[in-house]
Amino acid sequence: MAAPLIALLLLTFFHAASVLASANSDFDVRRHLSTVTRYHVAKEISDNSYIPSNIPDQCKPIHLNLVARHGTRAPTKKKMKLLDALGTRLEVLLGNVKEKKSGALPPWLRGWKSPWTGKHKGGELIGLGESELYELGIRVREKFPQLFHEDYHPDIYPIRATQVSRASASAVAFGMGLFSDRGNLGPGHHRAFAVISESRASDIMLRFHDCCQNYKAFRKSQEPSVDKLKEPILDEITKELVKRWGLSFTRQDVSSLWFLCKQEAALLNKTDQACALFSPSEVGLLEWADDLEVFIVKGYGNSLNYRMGVPLLGDVIQSMEQAIKAKEDGLVPGSYEMAKLRFAHAETLLPFSCLIGLFLDGRDFDKILREEPLQLPPKPPQTRIWRGSTVAPFAGNNMLVLYSCSANNNTSKYFVQVLHNEHPTRIAGCGDSDFCPFEVFKEKIAAPHLKHNYNDLCSTESLPTTPANKLWQILGWFFPANTSGTQKDEL
Numbered sequence: 001m002a003a004p005l006i007a008l009l010l011l012t013f014f015h016a017a018s019v020l021a022s023a024n025s026d027f028d029v030r031r032h033l034s035t036v037t038r039y040h041v042a043k044e045i046s047d048n049s050y051i052p053s054n055i056p057d058q059c060k061p062i063h064l065n066l067v068a069r070h071g072t073r074a075p076t077k078k079k080m081k082l083l084d085a086l087g088t089r090l091e092v093l094l095g096n097v098k099e100k101k102s103g104a105l106p107p108w109l110r111g112w113k114s115p116w117t118g119k120h121k122g123g124e125l126i127g128l129g130e131s132e133l134y135e136l137g138i139r140v141r142e143k144f145p146q147l148f149h150e151d152y153h154p155d156i157y158p159i160r161a162t163q164v165s166r167a168s169a170s171a172v173a174f175g176m177g178l179f180s181d182r183g184n185l186g187p188g189h190h191r192a193f194a195v196i197s198e199s200r201a202s203d204i205m206l207r208f209h210d211c212c213q214n215y216k217a218f219r220k221s222q223e224p225s226v227d228k229l230k231e232p233i234l235d236e237i238t239k240e241l242v243k244r245w246g247l248s249f250t251r252q253d254v255s256s257l258w259f260l261c262k263q264e265a266a267l268l269n270k271t272d273q274a275c276a277l278f279s280p281s282e283v284g285l286l287e288w289a290d291d292l293e294v295f296i297v298k299g300y301g302n303s304l305n306y307r308m309g310v311p312l313l314g315d316v317i318q319s320m321e322q323a324i325k326a327k328e329d330g331l332v333p334g335s336y337e338m339a340k341l342r343f344a345h346a347e348t349l350l351p352f353s354c355l356i357g358l359f360l361d362g363r364d365f366d367k368i369l370r371e372e373p374l375q376l377p378p379k380p381p382q383t384r385i386w387r388g389s390t391v392a393p394f395a396g397n398n399m400l401v402l403y404s405c406s407a408n409n410n411t412s413k414y415f416v417q418v419l420h421n422e423h424p425t426r427i428a429g430c431g432d433s434d435f436c437p438f439e440v441f442k443e444k445i446a447a448p449h450l451k452h453n454y455n456d457l458c459s460t461e462s463l464p465t466t467p468a469n470k471l472w473q474i475l476g477w478f479f480p481a482n483t484s485g486t487q488k489d490e491l
């Protein structure tokens with residue numbers, strides 16, 4: 001009787017030990033949090049095998065377009081409630097375990113309360129997120145001194161953010177870095193600058209996802225199939241966790257614990273609690289499940305996901321053309337726009353990255369042009385290009401730098417360089433180069449998207465064509481829809 005019991009205990013001990021041991025090895029869960037990954041971590045995950053183009057000396061940057069996601073933020077109110085519920089649930093699960101048998105259980109589980117319990121508001125940019133954007137602002141100025149030596153003027157450096165506070169606060173943090181030491185305010189010699197937001201209801205430039213009725217319907221329609229896709233992954237891991245920890249976790253519990261792991265690791269830099277319940281390969285599967293969802297409802301999974309971003313893409317192309325015109329007309333510096341800086345959401349950055357063809361191989365680019373759907377990112381341990389941790393971490397960003405190259409040659413005079421999270425990035429639509437002739441960028445990459453019209457894609461209510469629509473829009477301004485509880489959280 002005793003021998004099998006000891007064997008079982010030894011086995012349990014051994015198993016738990018191997019999980020914990022792996023937490024100390026090369027595997028760092030902080031790099032595997034999909035869109036909850038912190039920027040400084042994401043910035044380190046770059047494709048080291050890719051050697052960026054050498055930019056010829058006669059090429060000078062003349063304009064910069066930035067599209068950035070807000071920085072690290074607190075959990076939303078809805079998610080704080082989910083964590084409160086997890087606390088109650090753990091109490092029940094542990095209540096069913098005899099004190100003596102609970103030796104192998106991580107001590108933190110007993111009496112655990114969400115660190116966000118008692119907080120009344122959520123979703124805001126936190127201090128860590130402020131630093132991400134502030135430091136990015138400083139680095140951008142250092143990297144492109146030619147673009148940022150002019151005195152600040154809102155027409156030279158327009159800053160746009162969505163009306164959501166974590167995005168506009170991100171714009172402010174970035175501007176504080178970008179224009180530090182350029183003003184008279186306080187010991188940091190800061191200066192004031194303008195951040196402009198459209199109303200949520202009509203922000204088709206940065207919140208196109210929210211104004212696009214067809215997209216919202218599509219996203220809702222995908223919920224059951226996305227859940228179905230995730231179920232077997234969660235079930236597999238649930239079975240393992242039940243065996244490993246001897247608690248009768250459900251699929252929902254495991255999903256909540258994974259959410260907790262991401263929050264602890266990203267916001268609290270704590271990887272030895274919820275995250276340590278999972279083995280590295282389980283983390284890899286959960287990350288993949290998150291990435292699949294992002295792919296299907298915000299990425300290459302459906303052309304509407306990114307096509308609805310045509311107003312933003314059109315605006316970027318237009319600002320480049322204006323910069324080229326200013327250059328050709330020989331305008332004096334300080335009389336035209338040098339950079340356009342935009343701060344928004346994962347729902348903005350992801351589609352924009354798709355529109356310019358990032359994270360694609362050449363064959364996939366041709367499929368997109370033929371409007372064929374792409375394969376889902378393959379299951380680990382197979383590798384994939386599409387990773388939330390790279391594509392849209394907190395403060396993730398694309399910078400499109402326009403270069404003018406003096407023409408003692410008959411090649412194209414203007415080039416676009418794409419920096420993703422500050423790294424030069426290959427563009428599938430431009431022969432996998434990261435330094436793309438402007439004409440190629442415009443005609444081969446942007447034009448196929450720009451022939452689509454936002455209103456036709458979305459049958460939008462924000463640009464009304466009938467009196468009835470107009471009435472609804474006006475009513476909407478006065479009585480914003482109560483979407484809490486019905487809408488998915490924005491990333």
Ligand SMILES: *[C@@H]1O[C@H](CO)[C@@H](O)[C@H](O)[C@H]1NC(C)=O
Pocket residue numbers: 269
């Ligand atoms: C996070 O924790 C790790 C140890 O797990 C430590 O090396 C690192 O400095 C911490 N980072 C921050 C920002 O506190």
Ligand SMILES: *[C@@H]1O[C@H](CO)[C@@H](O)[C@H](O)[C@H]1NC(C)=O
Pocket residue numbers: 408409410411
């Ligand atoms: C013309 O461009 C090519 C590459 O595009 C370069 O190797 C060559 O040096 C240029 N010629 C002159 C005269 O600048």
Ligand SMILES: *[C@@H]1O[C@H](CO)[C@@H](O)[C@H](O)[C@H]1NC(C)=O
Pocket residue numbers: 410
């Ligand atoms: C550009 O130069 C190439 C040779 O380097 C030549 O074949 C071509 O005709 C030239 N194009 C123009 C428009 O001058």
Ligand SMILES: *[C@@H]1O[C@H](CO)[C@@H](O)[C@H](O)[C@H]1NC(C)=O
Pocket residue numbers: 482483484485486
């Ligand atoms: C919005 O709806 C939720 C439930 O869907 C409700 O709990 C909440 O009180 C409502 N808020 C307002 C301001 O009406």
